[in-house]
Amino acid sequence: MIIRLLATGAALALLAACSPATEAPETGATETAEAPTADMAPAFTLVDAEGVERSLADFRGRTVVLEWTNEGCPYVQKHYEAGAMQALQREATGDGVVWLTIISSAPGQQGYVEGEAAREWQSRNNAAATHLLLDPEGTVGRLYDAKTTPDMRIIDPEGRLLFVGGIDDRPTNKIEDLEGANNYVKAALTDMEAGRPVATPFATPYGCSIKYADELDGA
Incomplete structure (x- = not known):
């Protein structure tokens, strides 16, 4: 895996300030005053499921x-079996958004894929992301202080982070709870398209902890 990283101190400080997430539903995504301040997103390069290097730049x-x-x-x-994540991916990419799905699971751990398995992942899940990026060392995940799956970021055309955190306000693993949920990613993209400030720039992430290589003993 070839990974090249460039990050500003300001961006790292921003992402480190994001509240830690947990797998317990009762600590779900909520709006909070701990919001991003449009710092520049850290640069990175990862290899995708096809073996091609993709850079944020x-x-x-x-x-x-x-x-x-x-x-x-x-x-x-919950999001994939209901088709909700794929629907949002298609809606966003149809509007010209680049959607990068990242897997930061360490080799041998839950969620880890490479090569043909990564391509099968895309087909099996009917994924509609622009690219599936592989981060087995967890370098980019840590760079962005990603805590859970799912965990989301939105970067504007100038390279600024405008949204960080949980995908919605229903921190459960039940498909039925998607009905009526406030999807913060969809709302943020709508705000950006309309030229408005993002109303909710940060939401506490929820889900399973990312299986980083040096955190497996506590996972």
Whole structure:
């Protein structure tokens, strides 16, 4: 895996300030005053499921969504089995947004895929992201202080982080709870398209902890 990283101190400080998430439903995504302040998103390069290097810089001038995922996580399964995540991916990419799904699970751990398995993941889940990026060392996940699956980021065309955190306000793994949920990613993209400030720039993430290589003993 080839990973090249460049990050400003300001961006790292921003992301470190995000509240830690937990797998317990009662600590779900909520609006909070701990909001991003439009710092620049850290640069990165990862290899995708096709073996091609993809850099954040390649998409400068376009809105970019980052989605951390893990197929074995029931909170991720809620969104994918219902087709909700794929529908949002299609809606966003149809509007010209670049959607980058990232897997930061360590080798041998829940959610880890590579090569053909990564391509099968895309087909099996009917995923509609622009690219599936592989981060087995967890370098980019840590760079963005990603805590859970799912965990979301939105980057504007100038490279600024405008949304960080949980995908919605229903921190459960039950498909039926998607009905009536406030999807913060969808709302933020709508705000951006309308030229408005993002109303909810931060939401506490919820879901399964990301299976980072040096955190497996406590996972």
